[in-house]
Amino acid sequence: MGARENQALHHADQQTQAAVRRVLVVDDSRVQRKILSASLLRWGYEVIEAGSGHEALAICKSTTIDVILSDWMMPGMTGLELCSAFRALNRESYGYFILLTSKSEKGEIARGLDAGADDFLAKPVSADELRARIVAGERILRMEAELRSKNQLVASTLTELQDVYAALDRDLAEARKVQMTLVSERQRDFGSAHIAILLRSSGHVGGDLVGYFRLNPRRLIFYAIDVSGHGVASAMLAARLAGMLTSSSPSGNFDLVVGGSSTVDAWPPELIATRLNNMMLGSMQVDQYFTCIYAEVDIVSGRVALVQAGHPYPLLLGADGVVLRIGSGGLPIGLVAGATYERVEFLMKPGDRLLLASDGLTECSNVAGAELGEEGLADYLLRNQKLHGTALLDALVWDVQTYAEDSVFGDDISAVIYEFRGGNPD
Numbered sequence: 001m002g003a004r005e006n007q008a009l010h011h012a013d014q015q016t017q018a019a020v021r022r023v024l025v026v027d028d029s030r031v032q033r034k035i036l037s038a039s040l041l042r043w044g045y046e047v048i049e050a051g052s053g054h055e056a057l058a059i060c061k062s063t064t065i066d067v068i069l070s071d072w073m074m075p076g077m078t079g080l081e082l083c084s085a086f087r088a089l090n091r092e093s094y095g096y097f098i099l100l101t102s103k104s105e106k107g108e109i110a111r112g113l114d115a116g117a118d119d120f121l122a123k124p125v126s127a128d129e130l131r132a133r134i135v136a137g138e139r140i141l142r143m144e145a146e147l148r149s150k151n152q153l154v155a156s157t158l159t160e161l162q163d164v165y166a167a168l169d170r171d172l173a174e175a176r177k178v179q180m181t182l183v184s185e186r187q188r189d190f191g192s193a194h195i196a197i198l199l200r201s202s203g204h205v206g207g208d209l210v211g212y213f214r215l216n217p218r219r220l221i222f223y224a225i226d227v228s229g230h231g232v233a234s235a236m237l238a239a240r241l242a243g244m245l246t247s248s249s250p251s252g253n254f255d256l257v258v259g260g261s262s263t264v265d266a267w268p269p270e271l272i273a274t275r276l277n278n279m280m281l282g283s284m285q286v287d288q289y290f291t292c293i294y295a296e297v298d299i300v301s302g303r304v305a306l307v308q309a310g311h312p313y314p315l316l317l318g319a320d321g322v323v324l325r326i327g328s329g330g331l332p333i334g335l336v337a338g339a340t341y342e343r344v345e346f347l348m349k350p351g352d353r354l355l356l357a358s359d360g361l362t363e364c365s366n367v368a369g370a371e372l373g374e375e376g377l378a379d380y381l382l383r384n385q386k387l388h389g390t391a392l393l394d395a396l397v398w399d400v401q402t403y404a405e406d407s408v409f410g411d412d413i414s415a416v417i418y419e420f421r422g423g424n425p426d
Contacts, residue, residue, distance in 0.1 A: 022046045022063075023134070026056040026070035026082065027100070036069055039127050040134075053077025057085050065095055067137050069121075069130075072101035072112075080115050087116035094144040096137035100125060187389050190214070191426035193299040195222060196389040198397065198415040206412035207234025207290070208358055209242055215266055217425055218300045224311060224356040224416050227290040228332075237288055269294045269307035273333060273341035277309075280334030289334035293327070293356045295418075302348040302420045307341045309333050312362045315378055317385060319351025323378040326354070350422035353392075355381060360413035361396070364404050372403055393417055 023045045027033045030051065037047045048063070050056035054077050056070065068086065070079040077085075083097050098119045099112050112120060118140070119133050187196035197210040207227030214220050225241055227234040267275065272294050280289065291310035297303065306314065310332030316324045326346065331339045348354065357377060364372045377396070384395040393415055400413075 022048065022065055023067045023069060024048045024050060024056060024059060024065045026050045026053065026068065026074070026079065028052060028071065028074045032071065036125065036130070039130060043131060043134075045134075053079065053082040053085075056082055060086055060089060060095075064091075064093070066093075066141055067096045067098070067134060069098050069100060071123075072099050080112060080117075083112070083115040083117050093148065094141060096141055098133055098137065188212075189426070190220065190299050192421050192423045193220065193297070193425070194389055194419045194421065195220070196393055196417050197222075198390075198393040198413070200397070200413045201235075202230065202360070202410060202412050206230060207238050208360065208412040208414035209238040210356075210414045210416050211242060211245060212416070215296075218298055219266070220297050220299050220418075221266060221295070222297075222356075222416050222418060223292060223294045224358060224414055225290050225292040226311065226358045226360075226412070226414065228288050230412070233288065237286065237290070241290070266296060268343060269296055269305055270341045270343040273307045273309050273330070274339075277333045277336075277339050277341075281337050284334075286334070289332045291332045291359075295354075295356070297348075297418065297420070299420070299425050302350070302352070302422065303345065304348055304354065305343055305345045307343055309341055312357055312359050313374055315355045315357070315374070315381060316346075316348070317353045317355065317381050319349060321382065321385060323381055325374065325378075348420040350420060352420050353388075354416075354418045354420075356416040357396075358412065358414045360411035361400055361415065363411065364400050365410075366403055367405050372400060376403070388419060389417065 021044065023040050025033050025036045025040070025047060026049075027036070028051055033049045033051070037049060040047045048059060048065070050059055053070070053074055056068070057077070059065065060068075068082075070082055072079040074082075079099050079101070083099065086095060086097060096119075097117050098121055099117045100121050100123055101108075101112075102123050109120060118137065121130060121133055186198075187194070195212055197212070199208060199210055200206075201208070207229060209225040209227070210223065212220060212222035223245060225238065227237045227241075266272075273292070276292075280286065293306060293308050293311045293314060295304060295306035295314075297305075306327070307330065308314070308327035309330045313329075314326040316326050318324065326344060328342045328344055330341050333339075355377075362372055362374050362377055366372075377400075380396050380399040381392075383399070384392055387395050396415070397413065
């Protein structure tokens with residue numbers, strides 16, 4: 001229990017000890033009131049007397065009363081009616097109500113309980129029994145005060161947490177805007193080729209990343225990355241990788257190297273994967289890993305060289321309407337020290353399209369729990385083959401949402417679609 005809670009409970013106990021001493025004695029008999037009041041005053045309680053139910057109710061409306069000792073049978077307003085009216089008052093704290101009665105029938109006792117009475121004392125009242133019932137009432141009031149204090153503490157803490165959450169929510173909304181600026185323009189036409197990308201986070205920020213850049217007039221590099229986990233940590237690693245893979249300066253870009261005559265070239269895809277793996281397990285030493293596909297294409301010849309590191313298999317939609325699975329699998333980056341990665345090369349024909357999709361699409365499940373899988377994604381790719389670029393990616397997302405029967409994805413989703421047209425580049 002923290003110091004703050006201890007302080008709150010101590011304060012509540014002090015309040016209880018001070019307030020519980022105010023007892024209202026209600027009886028139309030002045031003699032009975034004086035007998036009861038004498039005992040209560042001797043035990044240290046503050047006592048207020050009322051000669052009728054109406055007078056007692058007026059006192060309760062203007063004064064905080066902790067315990068009420070009321071006769072049952074009184075002219076004008078009975079003790080039962082007073083109890084019901086007392087319970088209907090808007091009070092911050094609980095009041096303990098004891099009915100004084102000569103009634104012993106079970107039906108009458110049940111009526112008293114229904115009206116809100118806490119306890120009963122048979123007349124004539126025994127001083128010892130009265131004190132025992134008052135002490136029992138004090139225990140109830142003390143527990144009620146402690147519970148009320150805890151509830152206030154919970155409510156206060158919840159308000160603070162809501163304020164913190166609102167601030168965090170605003171920060172994450174801004175972080176999402178910043179994260180989206182790390183992504184290249186959503187699509188670009190190079191004349192002989194066209195590329196489009198898709199990035200959607202399941203939360204405010206996510207760990208998926210897609211991007212591309214033109215190395216020279218005929219060489220284009222693009223990649224798809226999926227960092228393990230969700231949320232801020234994944235987004236931060238994705239942001240760092242984005243900075244490493246998109247800088248226009250060779251000194252700041254992880255995949256660029258200065259060659260002879262100061263020309264800028266790119267490391268081979270398989271070496272990029274190896275270097276990233278060494279960095280993750282070496283200098284970075286984080287508890288995360290990521291899957292990726294890194295590809296370099298010649299937008300004149302159609303040649304593609306790529307490396308697959310744990311990412312779902314790329315799908316090649318041929319101009320002839322046939323879908324092929326490309327790649328060799330490979331280990332995720334940042335899991336196994338000394339892992340090696342294999343380069344895959346192939347030639348695209350004019351009209352062919354290459355799709356890189358994250359597992360947020362392929363592992364999307366329907367209401368029966370069945371995953372879409374790569375075959376399901378390939379079917380949707382064929383179904384929408386008349387579409388191109390962002391229109392094709394949006395159609396794929398729509399179909400996957402329909403399959404899941406839910407508009408909200410449980411995972412980040414990202415994709416790249418590269419279309420080779422042939423001819424001369426812009």
